[in-house]
Amino acid sequence: MVDYTANASYKLLLETAEQLIQEKGCRHTTLQQIMLSTGLSKGAIYHYVKSKEELFGLILASQVELINDSFLLTIEKSCSLTAPLLAITEGLDQLQQKDSVANQILTYLLSQKDKPGIANVLQQFHERSTVTLLEWIESGQKEGLIAQTVDARKAAEQGVMLSYGMCVRNIMLADTLSSPARAFEKEDFYTFMLLILQDGTSE
CATH class of the missing domain: 1.10.357.10 (Tetracycline Repressor, domain 2)
Known part of the structure; x- marks a missing residue:
C-alpha cells in the first residue's frame, strides 16, 4: 500500500471529507461535493479512492x-x-x-x-x-x-x-x-x- 500521508492533496481530501461528514452526515456527503470543496479534479480524487x-x-x-x-x-x-x-x-x-x-x-x-x-x-x-x-x-x-x-x-x-x-x-x-x-x-x-x-x- 502506498503511503500518501505526507501528500498535501491527500490531507486536504481527508480533512474536507471529515468536515462535510460533520456538517451533512455520511449519507449526504458525496465525492462530487468533496471535489467542489477541495478544488481537486475527479482524476485526482480517484487516484486515491474509487468510492x-x-x-x-x-x-x-x-x-x-x-x-x-x-x-x-x-x-x-x-x-x-x-x-x-x-x-x-x-x-x-x-x-x-x-x-x-x-x-x-x-x-x-x-x-x-x-x-x-x-x-x-x-x-x-x-x-x-x-x-x-x-x-x-x-x-x-x-x-x-x-x-x-x-x-x-x-x-x-x-x-x-x-x-x-x-x-x-x-x-x-x-x-x-x-x-x-x-x-x-x-x-x-x-x-x-x-x-x-x-x-x-x-x-
Whole structure:
C-alpha cells in the first residue's frame, strides 16, 4: 500500500471529507461535493479512492494513526505502562463518542455492509486496527513495560473486540434522550487492558 500521508492533496481530501461528514452526515456527503470543496479534479480524487466508502475507510485508518502517534510519543518517555495505555484509552474513547466522525462512519458502513466493496473496507479497518494494537503491545514488550509472557496477538484481538463493543453500545444509545447508567467506561477499559498486559505482574 502506498503511503500518501505526507501528500498535501491527500490531507486536504481527508480533512474536507471529515468536515462535510460533520456538517451533512455520511449519507449526504458525496465525492462530487468533496471535489467542489477541495478544488481537486475527479482524476485526482480517484487516484486515491474509487468510492466515498473507500475514502471513509481511509479516514478511519487516519484516526487510528493519530492514536498511534500519541502512543509512540508516550512510550519513548515512559518507565511504566500507565502513560502509553492512557494514550490508547483516551484516543479510543474519542473515536467512540457518538458525534465523532469515526463513529458516524462506522455506523454508516455497518448499515451498508451488504453493498459491494463495503465489507472489504470494514475488513481492512479491522485488520489495520488489530495490527496496530499488536504493534503497540510488541513495542511495550520490547521496552520492558509489558510482560513477555503476554500473548500479544490474543491481547490485541481482545482489545479490539472490547473497543468495538463499546463503540456499538454508543451507536445503539446515540439517539436515546436519556441513556441508562453505563457500568463499563473508559476507566474500566484501561483497567481491563492493564490486567491483560501485565499478565499478573506489577508495574
